[in-house]
Amino acid sequence: MARPNLDLIAALRRTARKIEKGSPYQWGHMGSCNCGNLAQELTRLTKAEIHAHALANGxxxxxxxxxxxxxxxxxxxxxxxxxxxxxxxxxDDLKQLERLSDVRILQRLPPEKRYLRHNFRDDVVLYISEWANMLEEQLLAPIKLPHFEWSEQTVLA
Structure with missing residues (x-):
């Protein structure tokens, strides 16, 4: 399970935004698929470099x-x-990203949106965005803010 942190959440949001705005997306290409687009954000490698690394491993x-x-x-x-x-x-996070299959993320979506297709730009954007939202909630959950009692005197002071 992903470890919630600000850098990862920001990378997920950048990835979703780039895909949504039309950056190269091709599910069959190691550097511009679901994982490839996130890898670009996390590693600063280009899609061509990522694809070449994958081919080198064979x-x-x-x-x-x-x-x-x-x-x-x-x-x-x-x-x-x-x-x-x-x-x-x-x-497992990356395997599920590639197939848009993490049930924790899918359950957060409206019922009519839970059957995502892994080669459709809008579905990938929805999945990655919701993943970022989930991680952000997990990161913020332990933070407790002090409770203040408000009165008219507090407002007027």
Whole structure:
């Protein structure tokens, strides 16, 4: 499960905004798919660099890359995935992002919006945006603000 933090939440929001505004999106391309777009934000690599890293490993799609992920291999794609893990993600987060399948996120959506398609721009934007909202709520949940009693005297003072 993703570790809520400001940098990850901001990267998710930037990713959703970029996809929504028309940045390159192609589900079959390792650098411009769901995970690829988020990887661009977290690693500052280009879509071409991400795609080249994936091809160099020769393992296939993101799911296969994540199944074979080895943090000590030194392979470019494993280093990239490692950087994403350092940002607060785990392999399951990325597998679910690629398929838009995290039930915790889907349950937060209106019932008519819960059947998302992984190769549709609007569905990806909705999923990533809701994920950011969920992580933000988790991050803020332990913060308790003091309760103030308000009276007319407080307002007039």
């Amino acid at each position: 393992r296939g799609d993101w799911n296969e890359q994540l199944n074979d992920y080895c943090p000590t291999s030194g392979l470019p794609m494993d280093l990239l995935i490692g950087e994403m893990m350092e940002a607060g993600l785990d392999p």
